[in-house]
Amino acid sequence: MTLVKNVCVSPLFHALASQARAFCLSNEADAAIVPSVTLTSDRTGSGPQPFAGTYSGKRVFVTGHTGFKGAWLCEWLLALGAEVTGYSLPAPTQPALSQELSLHRRVKHLEGDVADLASLAEAIRAARPEFVFHLAAQAIVRESYRDPVRTFSTNVMGTVHTLEALRRLTTPCAAVFVTSDKCYENRNWVYGYREDDPLGGHDPYSASKGAAEVAIASMRRSFFKESAVSVASARAGNVIGGGDWAKDRIVPDCIRSLQAGQAILVRNRSATRPWQHVLEALSGYLWLGACLSEPRLARCARAMVQSAFNFGPSHDANRSVAELVVEVLKHWPGSWEDQSDPGAPKEASVLQLSTDKAHSLLGWAPVWGFAEAIGNTVEWYRKRAGDPEAVQSLTAAQISQYVGQAARSGVPWALPASSTP
Numbered sequence: 001m002t003l004v005k006n007v008c009v010s011p012l013f014h015a016l017a018s019q020a021r022a023f024c025l026s027n028e029a030d031a032a033i034v035p036s037v038t039l040t041s042d043r044t045g046s047g048p049q050p051f052a053g054t055y056s057g058k059r060v061f062v063t064g065h066t067g068f069k070g071a072w073l074c075e076w077l078l079a080l081g082a083e084v085t086g087y088s089l090p091a092p093t094q095p096a097l098s099q100e101l102s103l104h105r106r107v108k109h110l111e112g113d114v115a116d117l118a119s120l121a122e123a124i125r126a127a128r129p130e131f132v133f134h135l136a137a138q139a140i141v142r143e144s145y146r147d148p149v150r151t152f153s154t155n156v157m158g159t160v161h162t163l164e165a166l167r168r169l170t171t172p173c174a175a176v177f178v179t180s181d182k183c184y185e186n187r188n189w190v191y192g193y194r195e196d197d198p199l200g201g202h203d204p205y206s207a208s209k210g211a212a213e214v215a216i217a218s219m220r221r222s223f224f225k226e227s228a229v230s231v232a233s234a235r236a237g238n239v240i241g242g243g244d245w246a247k248d249r250i251v252p253d254c255i256r257s258l259q260a261g262q263a264i265l266v267r268n269r270s271a272t273r274p275w276q277h278v279l280e281a282l283s284g285y286l287w288l289g290a291c292l293s294e295p296r297l298a299r300c301a302r303a304m305v306q307s308a309f310n311f312g313p314s315h316d317a318n319r320s321v322a323e324l325v326v327e328v329l330k331h332w333p334g335s336w337e338d339q340s341d342p343g344a345p346k347e348a349s350v351l352q353l354s355t356d357k358a359h360s361l362l363g364w365a366p367v368w369g370f371a372e373a374i375g376n377t378v379e380w381y382r383k384r385a386g387d388p389e390a391v392q393s394l395t396a397a398q399i400s401q402y403v404g405q406a407a408r409s410g411v412p413w414a415l416p417a418s419s420t421p
Contacts, residue, residue: 058082191354267340
């Protein structure tokens with residue numbers, strides 16, 4: 001088999017893409033809804049806006065906004081001029097990026113659990129969203145072994161509850177459901193999984209994400225074909241970036257060890273993953289949402305956008321855990337030790353994604369390579385260590401830097417509206 005780099009799409013794939021139908025199929029989202037102050041957008045300036053200005057002045061509902069990815073997403077949406085409502089359980093870690101960004105004061109902050117259908121449905125009804133991004137999840141593989149019931153309840157039924165709440169809407173809404181690259185039945189292939197490959201998962205987390213994708217595909221076909229609500233799902237690679245403080249994730253583990261002056265303990269050094277900066281995944285989610293809302297932005301019919309999409313790095317960013325740690329140490333000197341445990345809970349040893357579909361149908365492509373993703377991630381943590389009060393400006397600066405590089409690379413979502421497909 002010939003391996004094709006993610007962003008290199010053959011003419012044959014372009015022909016097939018026009019007929020493709022992917023069988024479709026985090027961050028942390030039991031509490032009463034507690035609203036806080038709703039503030040206006042943080043957007044400044046009057047220049048061309050990314051994503052064809054789609055989010056400016058729009059009502060956006062984000063589940064899991066107190067999680068790592070959810071916090072970055074809200075920060076970016078505010079910069080785009082969106083009116084954001086966040087629905088989530090309290091922040092899952094201390095420190096927490098959402099708190100350091102003061103999101104509870106800058107978005108309409110609702111505390112609630114996606115496992116509570118009545119509460120969630122009322123929150124969505126009251127918000128009258130024009131866009132929904134569902135990120136609420138139990139997102140840690142090892143935690144899924146400790147608490148599989150909560151993992152399945154949150155990741156599967158939380159997704160179903162969000163879909164059910166959207167089913168009750170009568171006004172147009174574009175909804176992006178975030179699952180995971182681990183939703184596929186992992187066969188340790190050396191090539192990237194495509195959206196129509198079999199779903200599955202050995203560990204409870206991966207299986208829950210595969211089951212969530214099955215639920216999304218079923219409800220989309222059953223209830224959203226003629227609906228005002230458009231539904232798609234997004235499967236991203238292993239996301240890294242500043243502000244992730246979760247346990248049992250390699251980058252936060254590295255940073256905690258380095259801050260304490262201790263050696264980094266690596267438990268699965270040879271496992272390879274599609275490492276990508278959080279902004280890569282979020283650019284895919286935001287562009288997918290924009291294309292759902294404005295089909296003219298896509299390179300295909302609206303029905304094709306309402307499906308599953310992979311968003312991952314180029315294939316040369318698929319590196320081992322050991323390689324990632326060595327790259328981290330280039331930016332923050334320290335040491336590491338191999339703590340491999342044959343008796344540890346099973347995790348996939350090889351995982352890659354193909355993003356040909358996103359490239360062909362949406363024009364999406366990764367912007368930062370492996371070294372840039374690691375470098376910007378470690379830089380964020382080091383600057384925060386020097387000035388914890390600068391988290392908001394630091395985060396905003398990295399978003400601006402990323403958007404600028406995307407524009408220079410000619411990525412459609414970063415170009416003025418007149419330049420998009």
